Amino acid sequence: MCRGGPSADAGGMITSAPPVLQAHSLSKTYDSAQALVDAGLTVRPSESVAIMGPSGSGKTTLMHVLSGILPADTGEVQFSPAAGQAPLRMSTMDAEQRARLRREHIGFVFQEGLLLPELTALENVAVALMVSGTPRAAAEQRAAGWLAALGLAGFEQRRPGQLSGGQAQRVAIARAQVNEPAVVFADEPTGALDSATSESVLDALLSSTVSRGAPLVMVTHDESVAARCSRLIRLQDGRVVHDSAEVAA
Ligand SMILES: Nc1ncnc2c1ncn2[C@@H]1O[C@H](COP(=O)(O)OP(=O)(O)OP(=O)(O)O)[C@@H](O)[C@H]1O
Numbered sequence: 163m164c165r166g167g168p169s170a171d172a173g174g175m176i177t178s179a180p181p182v183l184q185a186h187s188l189s190k191t192y193d194s195a196q197a198l199v200d201a202g203l204t205v206r207p208s209e210s211v212a213i214m215g216p217s218g219s220g221k222t223t224l225m226h227v228l229s230g231i232l233p234a235d236t237g238e239v240q241f242s243p244a245a246g247q248a249p250l251r252m253s254t255m256d257a258e259q260r261a262r263l264r265r266e267h268i269g270f271v272f273q274e275g276l277l278l279p280e281l282t283a284l285e286n287v288a289v290a291l292m293v294s295g296t297p298r299a300a301a302e303q304r305a306a307g308w309l310a311a312l313g314l315a316g317f318e319q320r321r322p323g324q325l326s327g328g329q330a331q332r333v334a335i336a337r338a339q340v341n342e343p344a345v346v347f348a349d350e351p352t353g354a355l356d357s358a359t360s361e362s363v364l365d366a367l368l369s370s371t372v373s374r375g376a377p378l379v380m381v382t383h384d385e386s387v388a389a390r391c392s393r394l395i396r397l398q399d400g401r402v403v404h405d406s407a408e409v410a411a
Pocket residue numbers: 192193195196197215216217218219220221222223224
C-alpha cells in the first residue's frame with residue numbers, strides 16, 4: 163500500500179510532524195556524469211520512503227547526499243535529529259562534522275550486511291554504541307535487547323560466518339537501530355536474500371524503524387519491496403520525476 167501526504171505514525175495516526183529531512187535544489191556531478199539535477203525531498207517521522215529508478219538514475223547518490231556521506235554541489239539538506247531542535251544545515255558542515263552526525267543520528271543498512279567477520283553478533287551491534295563513547299557493558303546490554311527484538315536471542319555469540327543471510331541482515335538492522343537514530347537509510351537491504359527471507363527481514367526493518375517514529379529511506383529495484391513502503395519516489399536522470407506524496411496531495 164502506498165500512502166501519500168502526511169505520514170502515519172506507529173499507531174497509524176496521521177501526523178504532519180516537522181520534517182526530519184528537508185532537501186532542495188540538490189545537484190551532484192562526478193567528472194562528467196550528472197548524478198543529481200535539482201532534486202529535492204522532504205521526509206517526515208514514521209514515513210517509509212522507497213526510492214526507485216533505472217540503473218544510473220542517481221538513487222545511491224541521492225541517499226548518500228541526504229545522509230551526509232557526500233556533499234552536494236548545490237542545494238541544501240536540513241536535518242533535524244530531534245523534534246523541536248533547529249535543523250542542522252549539512253552544507254555548513256565539513257566531512258568530520260557530517261561523519262559525527264552520521265555516527266550519532268543516522269542508521270544504515272546495506273545489501274550485504276557489512277558485519278565485521280571477527281566480531282560476534284553482539285559485538286557487531288554494540289560497537290555502534292561504543293564508537294560514540296558508550297561503555298562496553300551498557301552497549302552490550304542494549305545490543306542484546308535489539309538482537310532479541312529482532313528474533314535473534316540465543317545468537318549473540320555467533321560470528322557472521324555462522325549466521326544465515328537473513329540472520330546476518332537482522333544483525334545489521336539491530337546495529338543500525340541500536341542508538342535509535344533519527345532516520346535509517348537502507349540500500350537494497352533485501353537484495354541478496356530469497357523472497358521468503360526478504361519478506362521477514364523487510365518486516366523487521368520497517369517495524370523496528372517506523373514503530374519508534376523514525377523514517378526509513380530505502381533504495382530498491384524491487385516493486386514488491388517498494389509496495390510495502392508508505393511512499394514512493396522515482397528518479398530518472400538525476401531528477402525526482404514521481405513522488406506519491408505529491409500525487410496524493
Ligand atoms: N564515484 C563515481 N564516479 C563517477 N561517476 C559516478 C560515481 N558514482 C556514480 N556515478 C555516476 O553517477 C550516476 C548516478 O549513479 P548512482 O550510483 O547514484 O545511480 P543508481 O541509480 O544508484 O544506480 P544503480 O541502480 O545502478 O546502483 C551514474 O551515471 C553513475 O555512473
